Amino acid sequence: MLAVAGGKGGVGKTTTTLGLAGALARDGRPIRAVDTDCEMPDLHALAGCERDPPLSAVLDGERVPEQPVATIPGVRVVAAPRAEDRAAVTSALGRLRDRPTVVDTPAGAGPDAVAPLRVADHALLVADGTPQALRDAAKTGAIARELGVAIVGVVLVGTLEQPDGVERFLEIPVLGTVPPATEPLSDPAVWTAYDRVAERLRRQTVI
Template sequence: MIGVIGAKGGSGRTTTTLGVAQAIGTRQQPALAVDCDWGMPELHLLANVDRYPIAKLSDQDQIPTQSQVRRPDQWSTVRVLPAIEPTREQGIQQMLDQMRWEGQIIVDGPSGVGQTVSSIIKASDQVIVTGTGTTVGIQQTAKTIRMANTLDTPVISAVIREGTPPYNAFNGIIPECRVHTVPEISDDPLSATATKDAYQEISNAIGSVAQKEMV
């Protein structure tokens, strides 16, 4: 399971979730993009699929059913699970820990560094941190990376949009080779060759970064 997190709204978490899912999914084992941003669910909008009707997942193994999972018309290698808020008794980390899918699961988290983001980091084997190239954006991205490091969840990549971060901007908290930039394309970015190439490069890093040891 890969969590996509970022402290700043508009940093490209949802686009990155679908871009990476598109890059690593296959026809035989599609990647499952899961929307955990219940305050502002946009994954289904970007994927152009319906959010409703949505049934609750089972109390045991969280195996999404065909009635819950959406298949975007434009991507045969991606499935989408629109925002399902866990019960208060269950909690986000338990819901994700119990979720089962044959392919890779990519979780689209909310902005910020609150409890929900912390739970997503803990439930994930690896995380991708998104941010912008502004001074404030770099500071917020560094803060999120440090949070993942503190929780012992490996960071696959810091994905920066709207500019290129200064050299060694994340010195000491993430290797320079794991900092990637994604071009800013306003019109259908997930279909643009430059954007697809960028997400393919990020997805290639997944296997090279050690996963968290689950106790």
Template sequence: MGGRSYAIAGGKGGVGKTTTAVNVAAALGASGRSVGLVDADLAMPNLGAVLGVEADATLHDVLAGAADLEAALARDDGLVVVPGDPRLDRYRQADPAKLGEVIQRLATAVDVVLVDTGAGLTHESLVPFGTCDAVVLVTTPDRAAVDDAAKTCEMVGEVDGAVAGVVATRADEAGAERVEADVPAPLLSRVPDDPEVAGDEPVVETAPDSAVADAYRDLAEALVPRPDGGRAGAATVSDG
């Protein structure tokens, strides 16, 4: 039986999709669950740089048919990362249609797969919407960001996907209420704005006692309730 898979999405850039993916992955990993993290922002991938990991190949190589998925797996403290390649020529060669197969194969090896998608409603973002078990929308309370999240929510339905809910980032209670009112999805978590704990590294590790870390841990539990026991050992991706 495969693990759950979630696309982390939101129409507008800069709302915290990657930060959400990284922190949820770290929170799940700390609680004993095995996690796969895919950098599906094909135009501007940055997960490898954020986490400081490298693999023999990248997601772009896999999508171009130049490498097998196993070669593109970077392991970091129990986290299995499929990093991307930011070079423009690699973007041109990558076939987004193969993203679904990557997600499905990785899900056979871990408890949960988190897919960090790019901004906007592009073909490469629509593939995870329809492939993953559900989509987690991420938005700030900013009007434009909320409108884009609502549009993304509608588009998920167009590709027969499911929306797990929405995360309001950099939001006070009033901001979270605006997000909940305008995005037709359950509010999964409110992540407060705290510049003192901002940064690329997972807040759940660098500032574990902060309200921001608490919000991401709550989100992780909402998405993947704690099992009796996680999968042990290194992830091995099946061939089909």
């Protein structure tokens, strides 16, 4: 299970979750993309899926409440729980071990952001290349390390340039840069970038 994380909001975690899931699914394996942001859930909307049933439904004995993404073959989306069900995130994620799963985590460093990291095997940090986003990513990386989660690298979204010293600052490799785009998941250049990141993850046998 791979958590897509980064302390700052709006840096491209949700786009990366869905784009990376789509890129990973190109080898024929079904990939699950799960939203754990109870306050600002938007993975389902980006994927063109319904808000219900959410992740928490898996705890009711139902089958995994996943929906196919019509525009991205091989990817199934699970929407985030309602805010009142946020305590269910850790338990519900723990039941999703039947297929490769990419998890969209909330921004910040509070309990909601930490919950999915407790379950993940690996974490991929996301930042937009700005100093604030990189500082927040470093904080998220520190939390992940404290929880014993292996950090596989960082993806820089909305930029073609890698800031000087970013790998040294974060103590992880940059796995790719994703170019800016008005509609990212409709842009071939964006998909090419996520394909490259996916290939690097396959080589590491991360997912």
